[in-house]
Amino acid sequence: MSHYHEDPSRFPLRGGCACGHIRYTLTAPPIIVHCCHCTACQRETGSAFVLNAIVETQLLTLDPPEEPTISAGPGVPAVPATLPSTLKSMGEPKWDTQDLGGWGEGEGSQEGEGEDPFACPPPPSSSPHSQKPITVHTPTESGLPQTIARCPRCYVALWSHYHCGAGRHGVFLRVGTLDTPSEVGPDVHIYTKSKRRFVSIDDGKPAFEGFYPKPQEVMWKGGWERYENLRAIVMAAYAAAKATP
Ligand SMILES: [Zn+2]
Numbered sequence: 001m002s003h004y005h006e007d008p009s010r011f012p013l014r015g016g017c018a019c020g021h022i023r024y025t026l027t028a029p030p031i032i033v034h035c036c037h038c039t040a041c042q043r044e045t046g047s048a049f050v051l052n053a054i055v056e057t058q059l060l061t062l063d064p065p066e067e068p069t070i071s072a073g074p075g076v077p078a079v080p081a082t083l084p085s086t087l088k089s090m091g092e093p094k095w096d097t098q099d100l101g102g103w104g105e106g107e108g109s110q111e112g113e114g115e116d117p118f119a120c121p122p123p124p125s126s127s128p129h130s131q132k133p134i135t136v137h138t139p140t141e142s143g144l145p146q147t148i149a150r151c152p153r154c155y156v157a158l159w160s161h162y163h164c165g166a167g168r169h170g171v172f173l174r175v176g177t178l179d180t181p182s183e184v185g186p187d188v189h190i191y192t193k194s195k196r197r198f199v200s201i202d203d204g205k206p207a208f209e210g211f212y213p214k215p216q217e218v219m220w221k222g223g224w225e226r227y228e229n230l231r232a233i234v235m236a237a238y239a240a241a242k243a244t245p
């Protein structure tokens, strides 16, 4: 199968959480796709590694809820996934989003605590019926938070914003939440120093013990150009924030 950026007709791609409450459209190929083997990603996903597609926040759009579906694999039509009707009728989750350390719909503040400097407004909506994820601060080694966007009903993690990186301007979309995840493969393996031994890397993609030192060498050409644009936007935003007393 060709690389995702060699076949732009694959996009847009649709995805969402397990219960169908949060649906999204990925409107363009990612800048790059990381296969991260770090222990933080292992813990946060409960798995051996994560596939993150990095894309500008505005290239993701939020769509109205749909009935949940599950596909058995590539090329297999998705079938309806159901919840017992008693659970469906329970509606909204019992927990308040603030109990999770989030702040609801991206307002960026919690009562009495002032402005949250790490707030990440949700991506644009395609419809007034689109639902918004909750965002939850998650600890990181750098000390700069990662905010994870989760469905407020089933709590499946959909994407992250890393504040040591593009912050609110870029999402690290969980590739496994796409309806057809096999359409998007990794460009690079990172943090292989903590790769599980049963995982073998034989896809010919570059692999690094930590993070890759030279983005230009691992990104496709169009991705690299978008990365440079995104970097300029992020640097300007940091400079503006620093200049504000
Ligand atoms: Zn859900």
Ligand SMILES: [Zn+2]
Pocket: 036, 037, 038, 039, 040, 041, 042, 191
């Ligand atoms: Zn990681």
